[in-house]
Each structure stands twice: as C-alpha cells, then as structure tokens.
Amino acid sequence: MTLNIQIESGFPLVSVIVEGHIDTQSAPQFLDVLTNLHLSELEELRIIASALTFMSSAGLRALVFAKQKMPHSARLIVVGAAEPVADVIIKTGLGSAVMLVERIEDIP
Amino acid sequence: MLFDHPHDSLPVDASLSLPASMVSWDALISFTEEQTEDSPLSAAKKYGMKLAVEELLSNIIRANSSAQSTSSPISVELLRFADPSEQQALFLQIKDNGLPFDPHFDDLDEGVVDAPLQDRPIGGLGLLLVKKSVDHVCYQHRDSCNIYRLISSG
Numbered sequence: 001m002t003l004n005i006q007i008e009s010g011f012p013l014v015s016v017i018v019e020g021h022i023d024t025q026s027a028p029q030f031l032d033v034l035t036n037l038h039l040s041e042l043e044e045l046r047i048i049a050s051a052l053t054f055m056s057s058a059g060l061r062a063l064v065f066a067k068q069k070m071p072h073s074a075r076l077i078v079v080g081a082a083e084p085v086a087d088v089i090i091k092t093g094l095g096s097a098v099m100l101v102e103r104i105e106d107i108p
Numbered sequence: 109m110l111f112d113h114p115h116d117s118l119p120v121d122a123s124l125s126l127p128a129s130m131v132s133w134d135a136l137i138s139f140t141e142e143q144t145e146d147s148p149l150s151a152a153k154k155y156g157m158k159l160a161v162e163e164l165l166s167n168i169i170r171a172n173s174s175a176q177s178t179s180s181p182i183s184v185e186l187l188r189f190a191d192p193s194e195q196q197a198l199f200l201q202i203k204d205n206g207l208p209f210d211p212h213f214d215d216l217d218e219g220v221v222d223a224p225l226q227d228r229p230i231g232g233l234g235l236l237l238v239k240k241s242v243d244h245v246c247y248q249h250r251d252s253c254n255i256y257r258l259i260s261s262g
Contacts, residue, residue, distance in 0.1 A: 001134055024166040025133050054155075056162050057234040067225055084155040091240050092233050093221030 001025060005033050012043040019051035027058030034062055039069035046104070050080030060092055067097050079104055118199075119188045128172040128182035128204055136165055136184055140200070143186045147198040153260045156241035157198055163234040163241075164202050164256050172206045180205050187257075197243075197261035208249045211235045 003026035008015040014037055022030050037045065045066060049055075067076045077099040078089065086100050101107055124139040126132035140161045144154045161184065168182055187199040216236055220228070238245055244259040 001137055023137070023162055024169075025130065054158070056159060056166070057237050058166065060233055064225060064228055068228075072226075084152060084159075087152075088159065088237065091221070092237065093223070094225070097225040 003029055005030065007033065007037075011038075012041060013046070014042060014044075015046040015048055017048040017051075021054040022052065022059030022062070023054060023056045024058045027056070027062055030059060031062040031065065034066045037066075039066055040071065042070050042074050044075045044077065045070065046107075047076070047078045048080060048104075049078050049082075049085060052081060052085055055085050055088060057092070060088065060094060063089075063094065063098060075099060077101060077107055079107070121186045121188050123183055123185040125181050125183040128169050128180055128206065130169060130173075132182070133165075133169070136182070137162065140165075140184055143184075143200065144198065148196050149198050149260055150262060153198075153243075153262060157200065157258065157260050160238040160241040160245065160258055161200060161202065163238045164258075167209075167211075167234060168202070168204045168206060168254070171209060172204065175207055197259055200258045202256040202258075203253050205253050209254055210247050210249065211238070213239050213245050213247060 001021045001023060003021055004019040006017040008017065016033060063076065070076065076097065079101055080103065081100060089095055089098055089100065122143060124136060126135055140158055144157050147154065149157065172180060183203040185201040187201050189195060189197065189199060216239055218236065220232055220236065242258045242260045246257050248255045
C-alpha cells in the first residue's frame with residue numbers, strides 16, 4: 001500500500017504526481033506535501049492521478065484542505081483519475097470544486 | 109435485514125483477527141483485497157467494497173486508539189450465504205469490541221455533499237462513503253461487539 005509523490009513546481013502552478021494508494025495510512029504523507037506548497041499563493045494545483053489506484057476519504061480530506069487554503073480564484077485540477085477514484089470525488093460532492101480532466105491537454 | 113440470520117448460522121469462510129491498531133493496517137487491507145478480488149463482483153463493486161471496509165477499519169482503529177491504552181481485536185470475516193442463489197454476492201463482516209458506535213447508516217446526512225467547499229468541516233465523508241460504496245450496510249451491537257455487515261453483488 002505504498003504512495004509515491006513527486007512535485008513539479010512552476011510557481012504559481014504546481015503539479016503533484018501521485019502513484020499508488022492514498023488511504024488512512026498514507027494520507028498524512030499526501031497532506032504534508034500539500035501543506036508545504038504555499039497553497040495560499042497558488043493559482044493552480046494539478047494532481048496528476050493517472051497512477052493513483054485508490055483514494056479513501058482521508059485523501060479527499062487532504063484535497064478539501066488544499067482547496068480551502070488556496071485563493072478562491074485558484075483552480076484545483078485532478079488529471080487522469082481512474083473511474084473509481086473520480087467517482088468517489090463526484091459522490092462526495094467535490095466535483096464542483098475540483099476540476100476533473102482525463103489529460104493535461106484537456107485543461108481549459 | 110442483514111441480521112435476519114442468527115449469527116452462528118452463517119458460516120465464516122475466511123477471517124483475520126488482529127489488534128485494532130495501525131500496526132495491523134497492511135495485513136487487514138491485504139486480507140480484504142484478497143477476499144474482494146476472489147469474489148465475482150465487477151471491478152467497480154470490488155473497489156466500492158474495499159473502500160467501505162477501509163473507511164470502517166479506519167474509524168474503528170481511530171476510536172480504539174483514543175479510548176484504550178491497549179489494542180482490542182478487530183476482525184474481518186468473509187461470510188457465506190445460506191441461500192446458494194446468493195453466491196454471486198460478497199458478504200463481509202467487521203467486528204470489534206471497542207466502545208459501542210452506531211453510525212446510524214439510515215440517518216446519515218447526505219446533504220453534506222451539497223455544502224459549499226469553503227463551509228465544509230474537514231471530515232464526515234467516511235461513513236457516507238461506506239453507505240454509498242456497497243449495496244447494503246448495517247450495524248448491530250451484540251455480545252459486547254460492534255458488528256458491521258456489508259453486501260454487494262453484480
């Protein structure tokens with residue numbers, strides 16, 4: 001149940017590449033990474049999730065935390081999430097706050 | 109409905125019981141994945157079952173760690189239906205003997221998902237995800253145990 005995270009920073013746009021599971025055990029690692037991103041100054045945060053195999057409510061809480069700390073006009077975009085992961089985001093009503101796209105090229 | 113059968117009448121095909129602490133996390137999740145992957149469920153239903161079990165285990169372990177100095181056991185069990193026509197479903201049961209905790213699955217406030225993000229508390233989504241991720245879930249406190257039963261099919 002490992003989680004690997006890489007950051008590609010091009011401030012004020014930051015991409016966080018996640019690979020593996022975001023569950024109760026690994027979500028603190030994800031939250032730590034997000035917390036250290038100077039969220040209040042970001043214009044766009046991309047979560048590259050094409051290799052993310054699982055996300056529980058612990059991962060959703062980290063996303064909610066990040067969006068709440070970002071400027072109101074800033075965008076939180078999840079790229080390439082598998083259908084079950086995207087479904088969890090939508091089921092919990094976060095689809096209106098988090099933009100879901102299949103590929104980076106789809107970002108408007 | 110899920111407690112219509114007397115507990116002892118439902119055979120347990122596989123089970124794992126470990127201390128309710130994060131030390132047991134990987135083993136409990138691996139056991140759940142094995143049982144789920146071996147089931148006839150669709151990929152989406154398998155994911156939903158794993159998600160529901162993960163959320164419940166997380167709640168139980170968190171409650172146990174704040175309530176007791178030593179870890180009480182937590183069990184994940186694969187139950188077998190009495191009716192062979194129901195064999196296409198997956199029936200998992202989670203048991204712990206921590207403090208009674210009834211999630212009141214039927215009364216969960218689903219309106220929380222419509223709340224603006226800025227007004228949301230951090231938390232409160234886990235039990236809702238349990239309910240939304242499986243076909244049926246219910247709770248009973250019996251013999252000093254919290255018992256959660258989850259069923260999905262198709």
